[in-house]
Amino acid sequence: MITNVHHLKNASGTVFHEVWSTDEQAIISSETPDVTLGPLTLPPPLKGTRFRFVDIPPDHTYIDQLSTDVLKATFSELGDISAGTSNSASKHPLMHRTETIDYGIVISGSITLLLDDEEIIVPENGVIVQRGTNHAWSNRTDQICRMAFILIDAKYDDNLLNKLMG
Numbered sequence: 119m120i121t122n123v124h125h126l127k128n129a130s131g132t133v134f135h136e137v138w139s140t141d142e143q144a145i146i147s148s149e150t151p152d153v154t155l156g157p158l159t160l161p162p163p164l165k166g167t168r169f170r171f172v173d174i175p176p177d178h179t180y181i182d183q184l185s186t187d188v189l190k191a192t193f194s195e196l197g198d199i200s201a202g203t204s205n206s207a208s209k210h211p212l213m214h215r216t217e218t219i220d221y222g223i224v225i226s227g228s229i230t231l232l233l234d235d236e237e238i239i240v241p242e243n244g245v246i247v248q249r250g251t252n253h254a255w256s257n258r259t260d261q262i263c264r265m266a267f268i269l270i271d272a273k274y275d276d277n278l279l280n281k282l283m284g
Contacts (some may be wrong), residue, residue, distance in 0.1 A: 120171070124158040128192040129212065130183065131175030131262070134158055141166040159197035161216050161269065168269040174229060174257045181211065203252050209237075210254035219270045220248035227263030230256040250274055 122136040136158070142165035162168035193202040193214065201214040209232045224244045231238040231246055232254045240246055250272065257263045274282065 126192065126195055128183075128195060129175075130180040131173070132180075133173040135171040135173075137169040137171065139163060139166060139168045157197060158195065160193070160201055161198055161218055162271045165271050167271070168267075170267050170269075171225070172265050172267060174227075174255055174263045174265065176257045176260055176262070177210075204254075208254075209234075210256050213252055213254045215250060215252040216269075217250055217272055217274055218248070219250070219272050220246075221268040221270075222246040222248065223266045225264040225266055227257070227261045228259060229263045229265065230258055232256050250278070 120135045120137060124134040124136070126132040126134070139162060141163040159168075190199060190202065192212070193199045198216065201216050202212075203215050204211050204213040213232070222240075222245065224240050224242050226242055228239060228241045228244075231240055234252050237256075238246070255263075255265070
């Protein structure tokens with residue numbers, strides 16, 4: 119049973135179910151404490167992993183409430199204020215980018231992955247591998263979409279880092 123559940127205050131209806139997390143050196147022990155307890159943090163630990171389920175509500179139920187201040191508060195609530203990349207030209211107010219490789223699996227419903235230059239509809243049981251791209255998840259249906267995410271800490275190579283900083 120998942121006990122660490124976070125209902126986001128600023129993105130109404132979005133729920134993070136934290137399953138497990140590892141750090142640089144995962145230790146297997148009969149005494150391992152529940153590593154998911156504590157505050158919600160978007161990225162995994164340094165050189166670690168994070169496994170979670172996320173319930174994503176239909177955009178039309180909350181998207182109009184996302185002012186600039188609310189967006190900052192949302193990423194702050196996720197423990198990674200620097201992840202938010204949205205601006206007035208963005209396709210979605212929750213555009214973000216993290217230095218992670220993410221495996222995303224649609225468990226129920228469907229979702230649209232928004233990238234800077236394309237949109238991909240991901241159906242139920244569909245799988246997406248994110249590699250540090252700027253993106254957002256847009257639920258354009260009337261049903262909650264549940265996704266499983268496995269996040270792996272990573273680093274941008276020098277060429278990409280120079281593009282991002284340039």
